[in-house]
Amino acid sequence: MKFSGKRRKFLTETARTAAGVGVAALMLGLYARQSRALPADAIRPPGALDEDSFLGACIRCGLCVRDCPYDTLSLAAAGDDVALGTPYFTARNIPCEMCQDIPCIKACPTGALDHALENIDDARMGLAVVIDQEACIAFQGLRCEVCFNICPVRGKAIDLDYRHNARSGKHALFIPIVHSDACTGCGKCEQACILEQAAIKVMPLSLAKGQMQGHYRLGWEEKEKAGGSLIGTEDKHEYNLPAGSRYDYEGEGLIPGDDTSKVPFSDNPLDALNGRRDDK
Amino acid sequence: MAAVKTAQAGTDAIAAKGWLGAHKWLILRRISQVGILALFLLGPLAGIWIIKGNLAASLTLDVLPLTDPYVLIQSVFAGQWPLQAAITGAVIVTLLYILIGGRTYCSWLCPINIVTDTAAWLRNKLGLKGGATFSKKSRFWLLAASLLLAMMTGTIAWELVNPVSMVFRGLIFGMGMAWGIVLVIFLLDLLVSKRAWCGSLCPVGAFYSLLGYASILRVSAVHRENCNDCMDCFVVCPEHQVINPALKEIPTGTGPVILSSQCTNCGRCIDVCAENVFQFDLRFNNTQTTSVANKHEVLS
Numbered sequence: 001m002k003f004s005g006k007r008r009k010f011l012t013e014t015a016r017t018a019a020g021v022g023v024a025a026l027m028l029g030l031y032a033r034q035s036r037a038l039p040a041d042a043i044r045p046p047g048a049l050d051e052d053s054f055l056g057a058c059i060r061c062g063l064c065v066r067d068c069p070y071d072t073l074s075l076a077a078a079g080d081d082v083a084l085g086t087p088y089f090t091a092r093n094i095p096c097e098m099c100q101d102i103p104c105i106k107a108c109p110t111g112a113l114d115h116a117l118e119n120i121d122d123a124r125m126g127l128a129v130v131i132d133q134e135a136c137i138a139f140q141g142l143r144c145e146v147c148f149n150i151c152p153v154r155g156k157a158i159d160l161d162y163r164h165n166a167r168s169g170k171h172a173l174f175i176p177i178v179h180s181d182a183c184t185g186c187g188k189c190e191q192a193c194i195l196e197q198a199a200i201k202v203m204p205l206s207l208a209k210g211q212m213q214g215h216y217r218l219g220w221e222e223k224e225k226a227g228g229s230l231i232g233t234e235d236k237h238e239y240n241l242p243a244g245s246r247y248d249y250e251g252e253g254l255i256p257g258d259d260t261s262k263v264p265f266s267d268n269p270l271d272a273l274n275g276r277r278d279d280k
Numbered sequence: 281m282a283a284v285k286t287a288q289a290g291t292d293a294i295a296a297k298g299w300l301g302a303h304k305w306l307i308l309r310r311i312s313q314v315g316i317l318a319l320f321l322l323g324p325l326a327g328i329w330i331i332k333g334n335l336a337a338s339l340t341l342d343v344l345p346l347t348d349p350y351v352l353i354q355s356v357f358a359g360q361w362p363l364q365a366a367i368t369g370a371v372i373v374t375l376l377y378i379l380i381g382g383r384t385y386c387s388w389l390c391p392i393n394i395v396t397d398t399a400a401w402l403r404n405k406l407g408l409k410g411g412a413t414f415s416k417k418s419r420f421w422l423l424a425a426s427l428l429l430a431m432m433t434g435t436i437a438w439e440l441v442n443p444v445s446m447v448f449r450g451l452i453f454g455m456g457m458a459w460g461i462v463l464v465i466f467l468l469d470l471l472v473s474k475r476a477w478c479g480s481l482c483p484v485g486a487f488y489s490l491l492g493y494a495s496i497l498r499v500s501a502v503h504r505e506n507c508n509d510c511m512d513c514f515v516v517c518p519e520h521q522v523i524n525p526a527l528k529e530i531p532t533g534t535g536p537v538i539l540s541s542q543c544t545n546c547g548r549c550i551d552v553c554a555e556n557v558f559q560f561d562l563r564f565n566n567t568q569t570t571s572v573a574n575k576h577e578v579l580s
Contacts, residue, residue: 017415025425032429032437055435056358059351059366060445061337062453066323075449077456084440085336085449109337109345109366110355 035083040203042081042088043187045073046096046123047105047113057112060085064104064113070097073104091187091202096125098152098186121153126185127208128158128178128200136199138174141165147176147189147200156182158189176200180209289404289515292554305547312388320452334449335389336439337369345369350487351445354438357430374491380545382492386478386485387518387546391447395462396478399469400518412473416521416542419486426483443477444484475518478544489541499545500537500561501527507557513549523549527557535566 038044038051045064048054064087065073072094076082087104089096098120105113117123128147133139151158158176165171178200187202223229293302300307320338323329331340337347347369352362377385387393426438439445443461450458465477478485501507504527513527514520522540550558 013415014417017418017421020414021418021421021425024422025429028425028437028441029429029433032433032435032440035440036435052434053360056430057355057360057362059336059348059355059436060439060449061333061347062449063333063337063339065453066329066332075453077450077454077458078446078461079457083435084446107339108363109339109347109369110352110360110362111366112360115363 038083038088038204039081040207041090041092041201042076043091043096043125043185043202043204045087045089045104045113046098046102046120046125046184047108047115047117048125049112049114054112055083055086057110058086059110059112061109062087063107063109067103067107069099069103070094072096089187091126091190092198093191095187095191095202096123096184097188098123098184121182121184123184123186124205126187126202127180127205128183128185128187128189128202129208130176130178130199131201131203132197132199135195135197136176137195138176141167141171141173143174144194145174145176146192146194148174150188150192152186152188153182153184157184289512290552292510292512293552296554302551305551309388309546310394313391313394316389317391317448317451320448324452334445334452336445336449337366344372346373348445349374349491350484351436351439354426354430354436357427358434358436359431377488377491378495380497381495381543382488382490382541383485383544384492384495384497385488386482387544390444390484391451392444392462392465392482393478395466396469396475397518399466400475403470403474404515408470411471412476414473414476414480416480418480419483422481423483423486438483442484444482478518485544493541494563495541496562496564497545498537498539498561498563499543499547499549499558500565501557502536502559502561503555503557504528504530504536506555508555510554512552512554513558516548516552518546518548519543537561537563537566539563539566 036051036055044051044054045068049057060075062075062085065075072089073087074089076084076086076088078084082088100120102117102120102123105115105117108115130136130147137144145160148154148158148160156179158178161175161177163173163175165173185202185205189200190198190202193200219230290302296302319331320334323332331338333339335348336351337345339345345365345368347362347366349370352366352370355362429437441461443458443465446458447455447462450456468476469478473480501523507527513523517523519540519542522538522543525534525540526536526538545560547558547560550560
């Protein structure tokens with residue numbers, strides 16, 4: 001009797017502890033899932049693994065923060081939106097200066113910042129996006145080009161697209177265009193943007209980048225790769241219509257019938273132009 | 281009556297050894313805790329970079345890497361294999377604590393220890409009794425849960441809430457709302473349950489107790505025959521269950537060394553004992569009739 005009482009006490013105590021710890025662990029697990037959401041304006045140091053791996057590899061020691069010569073990085077304090085203790089920077093405040101020797105990566109003892117990244121130009125901390133064309137003064141026809149000029153990968157990550165200014169009719173727009181194959185996401189452009197709220201912002205790649213389906217082939221690129229047209233130029237162009245149909249170009253659409261002797265339009269493009277004028 | 285007695289724990293020792301003598305190890309511990317923190321702060325505050333980083337990983341004088349083995353093991357459970365620098369640091373730290381006692385981390389380094397010691401002291405002074413009880417095994421359950429969570433979430437989940445690293449890191453890199461957790465732990469230990477955090481819940485302490493399972497440096501009740509049953513050591517000890525075997529089980533042939541890995545080597549028992557029963561010793565000097573046997577060993 002005494003023995004079973006002891007066992008009973010042991011079992012209830014164990015169950016009580018297991019249940020308590022289980023509840024705590026469940027709450028922590030849910031919190032851990034939630035804290036994977038990195039705010040869009042929080043940027044990881046160069047070489048950071050993808051966010052899920054990073055949160056497993058970073059032990060929150062702050063050695064990258066210490067070795068950053070520009071005080072760019074900080075560790076998330078309790079109550080910040082970034083996962084507690086992990087390093088990040090806010091481009092609008094202090095951007096990454098893209099040190100050639102990448103001291104933050106060298107300082108990382110665990111490899112949460114990938115030591116395989118040796119050329120800072122290959123870093124992809126994020127991607128700059130000209131996110132507000134209504135506010136960006138270049139789109140208003142004003143000269144600015146601050147983001148273009150401050151860019152450490154000048155002319156490659158951001159270049160200027162000269163467009164016609166339709167409003168004035170005689171000026172050019174100097175439109176900044178970001179190229180993802182060169183932009184490191186350092187954030188110099190966002191910091192330098194002259195507006196009260198930056199019109200160019202560094203976004204996480206997952207937010208900033210679109211992606212074509214894998215089966216897309218761009219004809220002009222394929223042509224260049226192949227060294228010539230992949231479609232035989234001698235092939236006569238044909239409409240691929242249902243059997244027994246032909247196509248009337250003048251608005252009648254598909255016309256059933258076997259009479260294929262008449263082509264829908266003349267071989268001479270001028271006929272189409274003149275014909276339209278003649279109708280009126 | 282008992283409350284009055286516990287509130288006065290240590291008065292005999294102060295009478296016998298003076299205030300300083302009765303607080304020697306406590307003062308040394310506080311110097312160690314604050315001093316190590318100060319070394320970390322010397323860089324950011326004064327630009328003197330002796331040691332960089334925090335308890336998770338640090339670099340001393342640009343050569344000595346130290347890594348917290350607990351956080352590194354969580355990282356491995358999360359599926360990330362660390363670089364050599366972190367592993368080297370963790371091995372050094374592990375060896376160190378095998379030498380000086382695993383939970384020496386708790387009483388000589390951990391910043392939360394100051395909070396919980398203060399809560400325990402105040403609880404004693406105010407004569408607060410009772411409250412909730414947590415199983416002292418909870419910490420091992422939480423330790424297992426922290427590793428399991430790392431594995432399941434692929435992230436070091438425990439580091440999101442770990443008060444030890446949060447406060448130490450916070451003091452060096454920015455506290456944010458970490459003062460909140462200091463307050464929570466203080467109130468928990470003061471009002472809810474005696475020594476709840478360090479004594480029952482903290483998985484960091486549980487991990488370091490495993491590191492110190494066979495640690496060399498231990499407290500020993502060398503002169504236990506002088507014990508006058510004043511109970512002062514039991515009152516001040518944060519893990520008082522560890523004292524009894526070494527101090528009182530002479531008839532069963534148990535040696536005087538406190539072998540329990542839950543002993544934090546804080547040395548408060550040495551301080552408060554007016555009869556000088558305790559001292560730091562090596563775990564090997566654990567023969568039963570110590571005073572005599574020790575002399576024999578030294579002589580032979």
